[in-house]
Amino acid sequence: xxxxxRQRSSTARGAAYVEAGEGEAVVLIHGVGLRLEAWxxxxxxxxxxxxxxxxxxxxxxxxSPIAQGSGLAAFVEWFQETxxxxxxxxANIAGHSLGALIAGGCTVAAPARVRRVALLSAIHRRDxxxxxxxxxxxxxxxxxxxxxxxxxxxxxxxxxxxxxxxRLVEGWxxxxxxxxxxxxxxxxxxxxxxxxxxxxxxTCPALFLTGECxxxxxxxxTLDLAAAAxxxxxxxxxxxxHMVNMTAPDEVTTALRHWLTREV
Numbered sequence: 046x047x048x049x050x051r052q053r054s055s056t057a058r059g060a061a062y063v064e065a066g067e068g069e070a071v072v073l074i075h076g077v078g079l080r081l082e083a084w085x086x087x088x089x090x091x092x093x094x095x096x097x098x099x100x101x102x103x104x105x106x107x108x109s110p111i112a113q114g115s116g117l118a119a120f121v122e123w124f125q126e127t128x129x130x131x132x133x134x135x136a137n138i139a140g141h142s143l144g145a146l147i148a149g150g151c152t153v154a155a156p157a158r159v160r161r162v163a164l165l166s167a168i169h170r171r172d173x174x175x176x177x178x179x180x181x182x183x184x185x186x187x188x189x190x191x192x193x194x195x196x197x198x199x200x201x202x203x204x205x206x207x208x209x210x211x212r213l214v215e216g217w218x219x220x221x222x223x224x225x226x227x228x229x230x231x232x233x234x235x236x237x238x239x240x241x242x243x244x245x246x247x248t249c250p251a252l253f254l255t256g257e258c259x260x261x262x263x264x265x266x267t268l269d270l271a272a273a274a275x276x277x278x279x280x281x282x283x284x285x286x287h288m289v290n291m292t293a294p295d296e297v298t299t300a301l302r303h304w305l306t307r308e309v
Contacts, residue, residue: 048085048213053101056130059109060123061101066092069160070133071305073099074124076142076166077229078193078218080106083141086294087301095137095305100127102143104225113228117236120229121150128158137305139163139252141290142262143233150236152251153243160309163252163301166259166287168237169266179261183234186227193218193226199260200287210291244273250307251277254300256285256293278304 053061063081065088073084081099091097103111103123111123124147128136137160140148145167152162171179185191194215205211251274255267264281271277280300282293290297 048082048209051082053081053107055107056127058126058130060103060127060130061107062098062127062131063088064096064098065089066095066097068095069305070096070098070136072128072131072133072136072138073097074138074140074144074147075099075102075105076144077102077233078105078196078221078226079141079214080217082106082213083217083288083291087139087290087298090298091301091305098131098136100124102225102229104222104228110222110225111228113224115228115232117146117150117232117239120147120232121154124148124151125155125158134158135160137161137163139165139301140167141165142167142287143229143236146233146236146239149244150240152247152249153240156247156249159249161250161252161304161307162247163254163304164270165254165290165297166262167253167255167266167270168233168262169270170241171237175261179234183227183231186230189223189227193221193223196287201292202258202284202286205286205288205292208292210288214288214291241273244270244277245275247274248276249309250304252280252300252304253277254280254282254289254297256287256289257281257283258285259287259289262287276307
């Protein structure tokens with residue numbers, strides 16, 4: 046699988062995006078420190094049947110930054126404004142990691158705008174140990190003195206290190222704007238409980254998917270999210286970690302294709 050650098054367009058408010066295919070819209074949101082190209086396997090295949098739009102998070106790739114220190118609610122508002130600028134009253138929304146928190150936040154805050162929602166490698170109700178660790182990482186990142194590539198050991202299995210996916214993610218993390226990364230990571234660190242009580246009210250088809258070996262977005266979190274949503278469905282991809290959409294592209298794309306056939 047190749048991961049070309051795609052030529053971006055920009056919305057009126059500075060969100061960078063790429064678009065491919067025609068039909069019902071699917072909007073893809075990547076995670077902290079990454080770029081929209083992380084969705085390349087899914088863009089290529091889903092565009093055969095849908096209008097696929099992948100966006101860069103604020104301050105990532107080609108997107109303008111959001112205000113420093115913005116929390117998850119501000120990222121959800123940014124995303125809804127991006128949908129406005131794209132002329133989308135409603136769409137299928139899929140997010141990975143922080144993108145999953147944004148997709149989930151949009152779903153509970155503005156349910157009429159979301160036909161179906163898919164959360165990949167999502168965080169849900171961290172326990173005290175995990176919450177303390179992610180808060181400490183966010184505080185360290187906020188100082189500006191940190192190793193942006195440190196997550197690679199958590200995100201990829203050892204056997205994935207020689208891969209194109211690993212090298213691409215390593216490069217994206219190494220080159221990310223430090224202020225944008227700190228803001229996005231802060232939202233990621235504080236956001237897993239923000240909308241959690243409202244999942245029982247979500248009535249659209251909801252897919253929750255993670256890697257079996259993801260130490261942070263654990264299989265139990267995915268199972269608990271699926272149980273909380275009335276139309277939730279859980280998928281656990283065996284032997285993979287956080288970057289499952291890149292390291293297991295066929296399995297993830299197949300799951301998303303099935304999700305897109307579910308009746309709304």
